[in-house]
Amino acid sequence: MYSGISKFDQELLNCPVVPDCLTSTLKVVKFGNVRGLEHELFLAKLFMENGIVLERMSFSLANAELSKSKVIEEFKEKLYSFKKGVSFAILEFYYY
Secondary structure (H helix, E strand, O other), X not given: OHHHHHHOXXXXXOOOXXXXXXXXXXXXXXXXEEOOXXXXXXXXXXXXXXXXXXXXXXXXXXXXXXXXXHHHHHHHHHHHHOOOOOOOOEEEEEOO
């Protein structure tokens, strides 16, 4: 789903009905090759706001230079500002 998210209309993901698996089962989400793009942020927000049992969300950055970039810093700020479906979930950023 993630690899094609930029091709989807965001309205399709704004559906008022959220799948049960997202609210009651999803504990870990891993994003790969993250560049700090808007569609990545939108999908992360969807998981954070609806993932009631979410424990961890990981973001593997596309390259090492991104770890210190303004784009990723802004991405993190927006991410931390979102309402969370749970009281606590670990958000981690790394690169290979």
